[in-house]
Structure formats: C-alpha cells, structure tokens
Amino acid sequence: MDRTSRPQAVIAGRLLDGRAVTLTVRDARIAGIEPLTEALSADAANAPALPWLAPGLVDLQLNGYGGIDFNTLPLGEEQVAEVTSALWSHGVTSYLPTVITNSDEAIAELLGVLAAAADRDPLTGASIAGIHLEGPFLSPEDGARGAHSAAYVKAPDWELFQRWQEAAHGRIRLLTLSPEWPQAPDFIARCAASGVLVSIGHTAATPQQIREAVAAGARMSTHLGNGSHLMLPRHDNYLWEQLAADELTAGVIADGFHLPESLLKVFLRAKPGRIALVSDAVYLSGLAPGRYTTHIGGEVVLTPAGKLHLAANDKLLAGSAQMLPAGIGHLVRRGLATLEEAWTLASSVPAGLLDRPDLGRIELGAAADLVLLRTDAGAPVVEAVYKQGQKVIGSSGSA
Structure with a gap:
C-alpha cells in the first residue's frame, strides 16, 4: 500500500x-x-x-479555566495553550476565548496574546475558532450590564473595533453588543458585512431596537435570560422580542444554576434547532470547591455541585464554573432533550453560527x-x- x-x-x-x-x-x-x-x-x-x-464540542463563550483568566493581564501564550489542552478533556475541541469589557489598551493587549497563541501552535490555533469580544458596546444600565465595568462601557465605534480586530490578527469572530445605541444598526451591518457574527446581549434595548438589530444582521443572543434586569415589563421587553425572532439563535447557559428548568423548556420549544449551549465559564472553573477572592465579584464560593456564588449571598451567582458536558447532562437528566439532541446544541448548532460546516x-x-x-x-x-x-x-x- x-x-x-x-x-x-x-x-x-x-x-x-x-x-x-x-x-x-x-x-x-x-x-x-x-x-x-x-x-x-x-x-x-x-x-x-x-x-x-x-463530534467535538464547540463553545462560543469561555472566559478562562483552571485559574487562568483571559481577562487579566499579564496573560501568556503558554497559558492560552494550557487552557486549550485542558478543554480537550471535556470534549471541547473548538472554542472562542472571550474578552470582556475593559480599557481600550487592555482589550487590545489581551486580543494580541490570544491571537499570538493561536498563531504559535497548530493544534491550539485549530482549537481557537475565533475570539469572542463581549463588550464594551453594552448597556450602561445596572442589571443589564451585569458584572461589566461601567467605567469602560461605550457606544459602538467602528474605527476602535477595527484597531482591535487588527490586534487580534483578524480573529474576532463574535461580538456581543447592545443595540440600544443610536449607531448600532449601521455598526451591526458593517460587522456582518465583514464576517463578524453579532450577538445581542447585556441590553436594555426596546423591542423596536431589537427588531432593527435583527434587520441589520444580528444573528445571535448572548446567554439569553442572564445579564438582564431583575424586573421587566410583562409584554414588551427584550427577552420576548429575542425569543420571537427566528433569525436569532439563543446562546444558553444550561448548567442548572443560571436558568430554571421551566425557562429552559420554553426556550427549547420556542427555538427548536436555534439554541446553542455555551459554558460562559470563568477562570475558577476546573478548580477545587472552596472560597476564592476574585477581581470582579470579591469573595465567592465554588460549591462541590459546581455552583459559583457570592460568599455573602448564595442566591447571587458569580459566574459559571461548568463545562459544556454539564449543560448537556442537565438537559438529559431533566428530560428536556435526548443525549443526541443536547449534544447537537453544543456542537453542530454553534458550528453553524460560525459558518463552519466542517465542525460539530x-x-x-x-x-x-x-x-x-x-x-x-x-x-x-x-x-x-x-x-x-x-x-x-x-x-x-x-x-
């Protein structure tokens, strides 16, 4: 032969x-x-x-793992490779390292390190299917803004985004923004034309603004049901509007802590085939249960069950600490999906959003x-x- x-x-x-x-x-x-x-x-x-x-799992939103934070400087290329290889043990063969709201300079530096790590090692580069920039073009309102720093939230700026894309070697593949800014529709259209997937998140947008964002090319919702106000109008609100938009695929954290079972059931029924499971895991994921001090949430507790909450109030989450298999298992155990259905939501659906039919x-x-x-x-x-x-x-x- x-x-x-x-x-x-x-x-x-x-x-x-x-x-x-x-x-x-x-x-x-x-x-x-x-x-x-x-x-x-x-x-x-x-x-x-x-x-x-x-097929290998595809995670569109991951902030770090095993004590390594993609949002804290200094960040080394070796650390990015370390996280990548650790994710393989969870079946995650493709992912988007996620950089959140920060100073313009810090965002550029973090993006540069992630891109350099992907360029340096073939398997790391093949596993990093792009970079997710979550912010800083988000809502400045409390609740909708979540844990993102109000000091750095700003309106969409195309020239600034282009500088970040250059720092990332063109690897920014997903951008989360709020369409409540007046310039959002034009900005979204320019992103979509350049091949960047735009996702609606951390928003206080009106239903009309959501519709305008969809018409401009937005195709996804970031962790739908989380990063939102505690109280909303019962009818006209941004959650219902995103659920009703067939053009939007909803990113969902299905770890059993972020969304109640009834809401997961509604999401799955409202968007068949248009749910993408994400971990949105923070850097404490993969560490032993215990008490930790973080730069955002202060004192937090990671429980043996995998729940991450504020030390002062166990009802207030401090982020996600579970990998995609945990979300898949939760859907299966609760009878919300078969193993095949749940695995698809964490593999071929997110791969489709990235226009990668070769993945998932x-x-x-x-x-x-x-x-x-x-x-x-x-x-x-x-x-x-x-x-x-x-x-x-x-x-x-x-x-």
Missing part, C-alpha cells in the same frame, strides 16, 4: 443515533464511515461495550474532531478525544 494512503486513525464507536460504525481518518479529516459488522459490534460478555462516538458533525470530509464517551446517569463522561485526527485525550494508539 502507498504510505500516503495509510489512515491516520481508525476509530470504532456507536454514533449518538445508535449506529455502530468505524471511522477512517486521513489528513485530519473523516475519510470513511463504515457500519460495523454484527459480530464486531455485539457487546460480548467478555468485551467492553462500544463507546458513544460524537460526523460526516465525510468533516474535521476529525471526535469524542468517545460513556454516560453516567444520563450525563456524558469523556473517555478519549481526537483533534484533527490526533488523539489528545485517552490512552495512546487508535481506539
């Missing part, structure tokens, strides 16, 4: 729709999908059951970003991960 035609990997597993298959990987892509023979796929008494085989799918020609997993009480447990056909998590050799 010609050495160049030898497969990079051969992986056996059961797809989330139940089919037992063997995947052949060549040149970092899925080159073959063949059904397993009945003899090979049968779970013999003395052989382990086939693992589930799923198991099909011929797709990227060989793959996860082998089992389930525990409905929740996915990652056993092995491939990034571009290379096994990055799990025992050495092909599965």
Whole structure:
C-alpha cells in the first residue's frame, strides 16, 4: 500500500443515533464511515461495550479555566495553550476565548496574546475558532450590564473595533453588543458585512431596537435570560422580542444554576434547532470547591455541585464554573432533550453560527474532531478525544 494512503486513525464507536460504525481518518479529516459488522459490534460478555462516538464540542463563550483568566493581564501564550489542552478533556475541541469589557489598551493587549497563541501552535490555533469580544458596546444600565465595568462601557465605534480586530490578527469572530445605541444598526451591518457574527446581549434595548438589530444582521443572543434586569415589563421587553425572532439563535447557559428548568423548556420549544449551549465559564472553573477572592465579584464560593456564588449571598451567582458536558447532562437528566439532541446544541448548532460546516458533525470530509464517551446517569463522561485526527485525550494508539 502507498504510505500516503495509510489512515491516520481508525476509530470504532456507536454514533449518538445508535449506529455502530468505524471511522477512517486521513489528513485530519473523516475519510470513511463504515457500519460495523454484527459480530464486531455485539457487546460480548467478555468485551467492553462500544463507546458513544460524537463530534467535538464547540463553545462560543469561555472566559478562562483552571485559574487562568483571559481577562487579566499579564496573560501568556503558554497559558492560552494550557487552557486549550485542558478543554480537550471535556470534549471541547473548538472554542472562542472571550474578552470582556475593559480599557481600550487592555482589550487590545489581551486580543494580541490570544491571537499570538493561536498563531504559535497548530493544534491550539485549530482549537481557537475565533475570539469572542463581549463588550464594551453594552448597556450602561445596572442589571443589564451585569458584572461589566461601567467605567469602560461605550457606544459602538467602528474605527476602535477595527484597531482591535487588527490586534487580534483578524480573529474576532463574535461580538456581543447592545443595540440600544443610536449607531448600532449601521455598526451591526458593517460587522456582518465583514464576517463578524453579532450577538445581542447585556441590553436594555426596546423591542423596536431589537427588531432593527435583527434587520441589520444580528444573528445571535448572548446567554439569553442572564445579564438582564431583575424586573421587566410583562409584554414588551427584550427577552420576548429575542425569543420571537427566528433569525436569532439563543446562546444558553444550561448548567442548572443560571436558568430554571421551566425557562429552559420554553426556550427549547420556542427555538427548536436555534439554541446553542455555551459554558460562559470563568477562570475558577476546573478548580477545587472552596472560597476564592476574585477581581470582579470579591469573595465567592465554588460549591462541590459546581455552583459559583457570592460568599455573602448564595442566591447571587458569580459566574459559571461548568463545562459544556454539564449543560448537556442537565438537559438529559431533566428530560428536556435526548443525549443526541443536547449534544447537537453544543456542537453542530454553534458550528453553524460560525459558518463552519466542517465542525460539530460526523460526516465525510468533516474535521476529525471526535469524542468517545460513556454516560453516567444520563450525563456524558469523556473517555478519549481526537483533534484533527490526533488523539489528545485517552490512552495512546487508535481506539
């Protein structure tokens, strides 16, 4: 056989729709999908059951992990690579590191480090599918602004955004803003024309302003239901308007703490196929439960269950500390979605928002970003991960 035609990997597993298959990987892509023979796929008494085989997860919003914060300087390129490899263990093979509201200079420096880290290492660069800039073009109002610093919130500024895009080596792929600013529609249209996905978030916009943003090209809602006022008009408000807009896919934190089960059910029914699970995890995710001091929330507590709250009030969240598999497991355990449905919301749906049909799918020609997993009480447990056909998590050799 010609050495160049030898497969990079051969992986056996059961797809989330139940089919037992063997995947052949060549040149970092899925080159073959063949059904397993009945003899090979049968779970013999003395052989382990086939693992589930799923596409890699895609997280559109991640602020840090394992004590490394993408929003605190100094930030090193090695730290970005460290977070990237840590995410693989959770099945996240593509993600958008997220930079939030800060001074103009700090945003530029943070973007530059993230871009340099992606340029430096091929697997890190392949895993960073872009950068999410969340702010500073947000609502200045308390409640809607969330934890973003009021000192740095400002109106959309195209020249400033272009300077940040240059610092990011063109890698800003997602921008969260509030369309309540008068110049927002024109700004959104320019972003959309340049290939930047615009998401509505941290907003006090009127329903009319939401509609104008959608007409200008906004395609997403950032962590819908969170980062909003505690009290809203019962009919005319920005949550209902975003739910009603078929053009918008809703980013949702489904960790079991940020949104009640009833609201998750309504979101899933209102937007079938247009929900993208996000972690929105902060840098304390991945650390041991305990009490921590943060630069934004002050004293906080990370519970053994994964809830992150203010030390002074356990009813006030201090961010998210759960990875995407936790959100998937929550939907499955609560009977809100099957494993296949929930996994899709965290893989192919966000990949579609990024216009990356090669990600989040198991099909011929797709990227060989793959996860082998089992389930525990409905929740996915990652056993092995491939990034571009290379096994990055799990025992050495092909599965």
